[in-house]
Amino acid sequence: MSDTSDKPVGVIGAGNFGTVIANMLAEGKPVLLYTRDPEKAAQMQSERLCRNIPLHDRIKITSSLQEVGEKCDVIFPIVPSSGFRNLMRELSPFLKPYHLLIHGTKGLDLQLPTGKSVESMRYLDRTMVKTMSEVIREESVVVRVGCLAGPNLSRELSEKQPGATVIASPFQEVIQTGRRLLKSDRFQVYENNDLIGVEFAGILKNVIAIAAGALHGLGYGENAKGLLISRGAVEMVYLGRALGGSTKAFLGVAGIGDLVATCNSPSSRNFTVGNRLAKGENLQEILSSMDEVAEGVNTVKIARKCAEFYKVRALITETVYKVLFEQLTVQDAVSYLMRYPLSLDIDFLDH
Amino acid sequence: MEILEEKKNKNRRYEPILEKIPDWPVYLLSKQRKSFIEEVAEKTVDRIVTTKPGKKAILDELESTALKEQNRLKRNRWRVDPKDEPKFWSDVKAKTTALSTDGNDDPEQARALLKTVVHRYANEIAGDFRPSYYRLAREITEFWFARLLNGARIKKFGAFFRSQYTLRDKIHVVGKVRMLRKLASKGTIIIVPTHFSNIDSMLIGWVIHSLGLPAFIYGAGLNLFNIKIFAYFMNSLGAYKVDRRKKNAPYLETLKMYSNLAIQKGAHSLFFPGGTRSRSGMIEKQLKLGLLGTAVEAQRHIYSEQSENPRKIFIVPVTLNYHFVLEAPDLIEDYLQSKGQDRYFPEKEKYGSLELLKFIYKFSTTGSSISVSIGRALDVLGNYVDEEGNSLDSKKQIIQARDYFVSNGKITEDPQRDNEYTRLLSTKIVGEYHRINRVFGSHLVAFIAFVMFQRMHPKLDLFGLLRLPEEDFEIPYDQFRETFKKVRKEIYNLKEKNKINYASHLKGEVEEVIRRGIDNVGIFHLKRPLLRNKAGNIVTQDLNLLYYYHNRLVGYDLERYI
Numbered sequence: 001m002s003d004t005s006d007k008p009v010g011v012i013g014a015g016n017f018g019t020v021i022a023n024m025l026a027e028g029k030p031v032l033l034y035t036r037d038p039e040k041a042a043q044m045q046s047e048r049l050c051r052n053i054p055l056h057d058r059i060k061i062t063s064s065l066q067e068v069g070e071k072c073d074v075i076f077p078i079v080p081s082s083g084f085r086n087l088m089r090e091l092s093p094f095l096k097p098y099h100l101l102i103h104g105t106k107g108l109d110l111q112l113p114t115g116k117s118v119e120s121m122r123y124l125d126r127t128m129v130k131t132m133s134e135v136i137r138e139e140s141v142v143v144r145v146g147c148l149a150g151p152n153l154s155r156e157l158s159e160k161q162p163g164a165t166v167i168a169s170p171f172q173e174v175i176q177t178g179r180r181l182l183k184s185d186r187f188q189v190y191e192n193n194d195l196i197g198v199e200f201a202g203i204l205k206n207v208i209a210i211a212a213g214a215l216h217g218l219g220y221g222e223n224a225k226g227l228l229i230s231r232g233a234v235e236m237v238y239l240g241r242a243l244g245g246s247t248k249a250f251l252g253v254a255g256i257g258d259l260v261a262t263c264n265s266p267s268s269r270n271f272t273v274g275n276r277l278a279k280g281e282n283l284q285e286i287l288s289s290m291d292e293v294a295e296g297v298n299t300v301k302i303a304r305k306c307a308e309f310y311k312v313r314a315l316i317t318e319t320v321y322k323v324l325f326e327q328l329t330v331q332d333a334v335s336y337l338m339r340y341p342l343s344l345d346i347d348f349l350d351h
Numbered sequence: 352m353e354i355l356e357e358k359k360n361k362n363r364r365y366e367p368i369l370e371k372i373p374d375w376p377v378y379l380l381s382k383q384r385k386s387f388i389e390e391v392a393e394k395t396v397d398r399i400v401t402t403k404p405g406k407k408a409i410l411d412e413l414e415s416t417a418l419k420e421q422n423r424l425k426r427n428r429w430r431v432d433p434k435d436e437p438k439f440w441s442d443v444k445a446k447t448t449a450l451s452t453d454g455n456d457d458p459e460q461a462r463a464l465l466k467t468v469v470h471r472y473a474n475e476i477a478g479d480f481r482p483s484y485y486r487l488a489r490e491i492t493e494f495w496f497a498r499l500l501n502g503a504r505i506k507k508f509g510a511f512f513r514s515q516y517t518l519r520d521k522i523h524v525v526g527k528v529r530m531l532r533k534l535a536s537k538g539t540i541i542i543v544p545t546h547f548s549n550i551d552s553m554l555i556g557w558v559i560h561s562l563g564l565p566a567f568i569y570g571a572g573l574n575l576f577n578i579k580i581f582a583y584f585m586n587s588l589g590a591y592k593v594d595r596r597k598k599n600a601p602y603l604e605t606l607k608m609y610s611n612l613a614i615q616k617g618a619h620s621l622f623f624p625g626g627t628r629s630r631s632g633m634i635e636k637q638l639k640l641g642l643l644g645t646a647v648e649a650q651r652h653i654y655s656e657q658s659e660n661p662r663k664i665f666i667v668p669v670t671l672n673y674h675f676v677l678e679a680p681d682l683i684e685d686y687l688q689s690k691g692q693d694r695y696f697p698e699k700e701k702y703g704s705l706e707l708l709k710f711i712y713k714f715s716t717t718g719s720s721i722s723v724s725i726g727r728a729l730d731v732l733g734n735y736v737d738e739e740g741n742s743l744d745s746k747k748q749i750i751q752a753r754d755y756f757v758s759n760g761k762i763t764e765d766p767q768r769d770n771e772y773t774r775l776l777s778t779k780i781v782g783e784y785h786r787i788n789r790v791f792g793s794h795l796v797a798f799i800a801f802v803m804f805q806r807m808h809p810k811l812d813l814f815g816l817l818r819l820p821e822e823d824f825e826i827p828y829d830q831f832r833e834t835f836k837k838v839r840k841e842i843y844n845l846k847e848k849n850k851i852n853y854a855s856h857l858k859g860e861v862e863e864v865i866r867r868g869i870d871n872v873g874i875f876h877l878k879r880p881l882l883r884n885k886a887g888n889i890v891t892q893d894l895n896l897l898y899y900y901h902n903r904l905v906g907y908d909l910e911r912y913i
Contacts, residue, residue: 073759097732097754141744143732143755143775144768170774172767173758 008032008060009181010072012087013079015292016154017104019050021076023158025181026056032072038063053158069094074102074177076148077136080293081107084132088139095140102167102178103132104148106202107295108302124305126243131199146174147195149202149254151261153268157187164188166254168198190253197245201255204239205262206270206296207303207317208232212263213271214323214330217278224334228316229263235316239303242310270296277323278330300324315340365528365563368536372482375565376539376618377589381480387612388477392470395608396462399469399601406458409465410451416468416599417444423596431576433475443468465601472605478568478591485566485589523854524558526725526787530738531667534728535564537740538663539617541646542567545634545669545784546623548676549575552590555621555669558723568613569621570606570642595627607645614649617662624780630686632679632902634670634784638777640770647769647776650731654753655762661753663740666733666776668726668783672854674793674871676899683899687817722854724787732772733779785906790842790853792868797900799834800826800881800889802913804897817894826889834913836861841912851907872900 008030011022022033033050035041041063048055055061062068068075069091079087084105095101109130112121121128130138133145146169157163163186167178170193179189192198208228215224236259237250249255262268266275273294276286287297304321307314319337322328328336372378380387403412420440424432446464534540544555552571559567566589573594576582591613593606614620626639650664676682727735730742730752737743742752755772756762804824808816839861845851857864869889873880878893880900891897 097750097752098757098760100758138745141734141750143772170771173765177758 006030008072010034010068010075012065012068012075012077012091014044014050014061015078015080016051016053016158017152018076018078019053019055020152020154020157021078021104021148021182022059023053023056024184024187025076026058027184028181029058031056031059032068033059033061034065034068035061035063065091066094069096069099073098074100074181076102076104077132078104081105081109081132081295082293082298085109085111085135085139088135092140095142097141097143099142100144100146100174100177101136101140101142102146102148102169102174103136104152105132105295106149106199106206107132107293108203108299109135110302118301118305121305123309124302125309126306129243129302129306131196131203133195133199144171144174145169145195146171146178147199147202148178149198149258150190151253151258153261153265155267160186162186162188164190164253164257166190166192166198166252166257168192168195168249168254170195192249192252192254194246194249196243197240197249198254200240200243200245201236201250201252202258203295203299204236204303205232205255205259206294207300207320208236208259209262209268209270210274210277210294210296210300210324211316211320213268213274213276214278214320215274215334216266216271217275218330218334220334225263229259232263232316233259235314238312239307239310239314239317242312243306269294273297274320274330283324297324365532365561367563367565368532369565372485372565376616377478377480377566377568378482380568380613380616380618381478381589384477384479387616388470388473391473391477391605391609391612392466394612395469395473395601395605396466398608399465399604400458400462404458406456406461407451409458409461410447412600413443413447413461413465413468414451416601417447419599420597427596429574429577431573431582439471469601469605472597472602473609476591476593476606476609478589480566480568480589521720522554522558523720523722524562524725525722525789525852526669527667527727528562528725530728531725532562532564533738534665534667534736534740535619538665539614540564540567540619540665540667540728541614542619542621542667542669543624543643543780544621545671546625546628547632547671547673548628548678550677551623551628551671552621554671554721554723559621565619567619567621570610570623572627603641607641607648610642611645611649611652614646614664615652620646624777628678628682630682630689632676632683632686632899633905634781634788634903636781636906638780640773640777643777643780644769644773647731647772650752651756651762651764651769654756655764663736663752664731665728665736665740666731666780667728668780668787670724670726670784670788672722672724672789672791672794674720674791675874675876677875679873679896679899680876680893683895686899687814687895722789722791724789724852726783726787729776729779729783731776733776786850787852788903790851790857790904791871792854792857792864793872794868794900794903795835795839795842795857796865796868796881797872797897798904798909799831799838799913800891801894801897801901802910803831803834804891804894806913813898817898819894821891821894824891824894825884828883828887828889831889832861832865835865838909838912839864841909845907 009025010032011018011025012034014033014035022031025031035044041061044050044055045061077087109132110118111128118124133147136142136145146167148165148167150164150166152163152165165182165187167175167189169175175191179191183189211228211232212225215228233250233256236255237247240250241247262271265271269290269292273286273296277283287294300317300321303314303317307317315337319333323330323333369375399412400409403409417440424437424440443464450461450464531540542555544551552569568589568591570593571590573592576592591609610620622642624638624643625635629635646664646666653661730736732752732755734742734744734750734752741749744750803826805816808819839857842851842853846853856867869881869883873896876893876896878896880891880893880897882890882892884890
């Protein structure tokens with residue numbers, strides 16, 4: 001499976017993570033980076049700068065999805081989950097069964113009957129909640145799909161610090177292609193064939209990250225964080241399994257690895273949300289002042305409803321929800337969690 | 352006993368799409384039987400040697416194969432097994448031992464030994480289609496079915512020799528018949544039916560013939576060849592033999608290669624992708640990927656070798672719907688015994704030629720009709736195709752199926768990808784089964800009654816429930832009728848959403864549909880799964896059987912309406 005073609009690799013979405021990935025890909029291949037707005041595209045193309053990150057010489061900016069579909073065999077869609085399905089609908093006419101798609105979006109897609117919101121739904125199940133790979137499969141003819149997951153904090157990657165990612169896909173071909181395109185001396189690529197599990201690991205950890213930010217904001221130290229991370233991991237495993245992942249996916253780089261990184265990182269958006277909440281700001285203020293989406297906020301709503309439907313006890317998710325949307329103070333939330341009668345440490349490894 | 356009639360049957364006779372037997376792919380295949388077997392053997396050996404290179408690896412494989420085969424001979428011999436088997440395998444073992452101690456590394460002799468083993472397998476598997484047998488078998492089937500039907504239905508002795516009723520009145524073929532006929536002349540068809548009963552293969556054979564299609568090749572369990580009357584029909588209808596006792600790698604590779612190459616040569620094929628009859632009576636949820644995978648692989652080969660007009664492979668799901676499954680009592684017993692323990696159970700063949708004839712007589716002399724639903728054709732990725740054979744995406748746009756096998760602009764071989772595609776295809780087939788499944792009144796009464804019984808004992812698990820004496824179960828008729836109406840309505844809804852299908856007799860006056868349903872469910876069993884007692888209430892004589900017939904409608908979430 002040697003790759004001799006000099007076709008460019010496509011990246012859709014010029015946010016922080018999209019730009020960083022484009023830069024990494026450009027070390028080995030020409031890259032076509034898509035951004036929606038033609039004016040911005042022209043500006044980025046001439047200034048060679050995107051979100052203050054300098055662009056690699058081999059990156060060309062485009063605002064045409066057609067160009068991306070026609071010129072690239074391998075495409076990395078990295079846009080927020082709320083716009084992902086629409087993007088796929090626009091891209092779909094230019095996609096063929098030979099395309100490989102590896103997405104980097106750690107959020108959920110939600111399809112509800114018109115006029116309904118998460119709050120007004122009686123229940124949520126997996127027929128309404130989809131991961132991004134499922135959206136790709138539903139909206140296009142592309143079958144060979146994968147995802148990027150793991151601790152990939154954009155800032156560190158753009159500073160060329162050492163890091164690693166997981167590429168998950170049921171297709172070895174997708175994993176190997178992604179690995180060949182991304183691997184470098186400072187960037188390790190792990191593989192996993194449980195695509196859905198790895199996607200959920202990346203998605204659900206954002207909820208725990210909000211909680212970690214909140215603890216940090218209250219000035220708590222490492223004991224509290226250790227407790228949160230380990231209990232959070234257990235909660236992720238249970239919820240993730242109910243939603244279709246395997247335990248294994250949550251214990252690797254994409255699960256624990258990403259969780260630990262995000263829960264210790266003031267540069268993480270989800271962590272920031274929790275941190276500022278604890279310091280007394282309200283959610284609206286925080287979200288409107290951020291330039292990128294904190295996926296965790298939306299995920300909390302969906303995860304809580306799903307936990308209810310699949311009868312999984314998700315204490316942290318439930319409490320984060322109350323803090324975000326029901327005016328529970330972070331202080332009260334912590335004392336509520338500490339009083340909750342729990343004793344068994346871990347029981348999911350037995351079966 | 353009231354007979355359940357379908358709406359006026361639209362079935363008609365179809366003209367054959369290929370006029371003469373010598374044009375049939377299956378005939379061409381059997382004419383070149385010798386060279387075909389040789390090709391199968393050679394390519395199988397190539398494949399095994401690629402995955403297990405080197406003399407030692409080949410010898411290890413041979414040694415373990417010989418051991419397994421000797422073990423099988425010791426424990427589980429059948430009438431069809433050739434007499435020289437013990438000698439053959441002890442020879443293989445002796446030669447393997449000699450080769451592994453001769454101190455040279457040249458794999459050539461080991462390879463040659465492997466070839467003799469594989470060749471023997473290929474020869475055993477290969478079918479032997481003979482036009483004269485085929486015609487005779489077909490005529491016998493038609494003649495006797497027709498006689499029996501007439502003799503029984505028109506209660507006069509002389510009617511026996513008339514042909515007023517034919518098999519077509521009894522077996523209802525619905526669905527995408529025209530599409531199937533059209534595609535059969537454009538590409539290679541693979542029919543994948545659900546599997547509930549041993550008569551499925553005969554039934555499908557008849558359907559294929561009556562639709563004017565040339566004979567299909569299909570893998571029939573070698574155990575069926577123990578029954579002489581079956582052996583005769585199968586041999587004449589293009590069957591190749593599948594021996595489920597043999598689990599060794601060389602055998603399985605030979606079998607897959609046989610199917611793969613036959614498909615590549617354009618032989619229309621038939622697999623029962625469930626692998627074996629559904630023990631539980633449920634529609635198959637998990638398919639065996641081995642033979643199905645040969646379709647994907649064959650298609651990839653065709654694409655990479657024929658650049659002009661590559662011959663396309665079409666997968667056609669089919670469901671067979673019965674009021675009555677002869678083997679139901681044994682099947683469900685097997686299922687209950689093995690549930691949770693996931694171990695292999697040997698096939699017990701209780702039905703010799705006589706029992707089968709009796710059944711055929713019973714079947715044809717009473718009104719138990721059968722329906723066969725032909726689903727829409729799929730490509731090997733599970734996409735729907737149109738009548739011209741073009742693959743369609745979910746928006747009905749034409750797509751090139753070839754592109755699924757392309758990476759970096761050319762077709763590549765990637766067995767892992769093929770396996771994954773096979774898995775996708777199997778999921779799609781299972782979905783299609785549920786969609787084209789045709790609900791009979793008898794299925795519905797069984798389903799509702801069993802769930803209502805279950806609700807009476809909410810604390811018991813399945814096995815606890817089945818242990819209770821049958822006398823403990825009784826449903827007041829009025830209550831049953833109301834529930835029936837509710838669930839039937841939901842089936843109409845599901846049909847609107849294209850998630851299920853039902854037989855025309857399901858519509859109609861509710862009392863009548865229930866009465867006929869109860870009369871027909873498991874109609875010939877000694878103990879009836881459903882009856883009405885003197886008070887008119889619903890009772891059962893055999894809860895296991897009721898569970899079996901109930902299972903047919905599991906998976907639609909209909910329990911919610913009961």
